[in-house]
Amino acid sequence: MFKKFVDDTCFKFHINLEQIEDKNCAFVIGHDHIQLGQFEDEELKVISFVHEIGHILSKWSFKRATNFNTLMIELDAWHEGLKFAAEECGLIFSDSAIKWAYGQACSYAGHDERERMSWKPERWLKTTVSAE
């Protein structure tokens, strides 16, 4: 079932899927190349693939609106991927896989403070207030 889902999704999005040796990781390069690592758990492998699809589906306007906040972009990519799998393909992951997925996303908490000199938390507050 997972193989057909992955094959069909790659066909739909014209994705070149590359199996890599790295453990428990996946990457998207541009909008048409996904690298998928080695996973002991097949469900975690497929949910990771779905996350990379979520990056492709995630809207540029959302990224801009968040000032390219890594944590929010990662959460959105998981959400978009899970929505795609459920709505388009009827694929529902187990609670434990979803919990693992969002744990992966939350590992980016604090990332922007460490990595970006121009990080401006006050902009988020302004955005939140002005959106009301």
Ligand SMILES: [Zn+2]
């Ligand atoms: Zn990601």
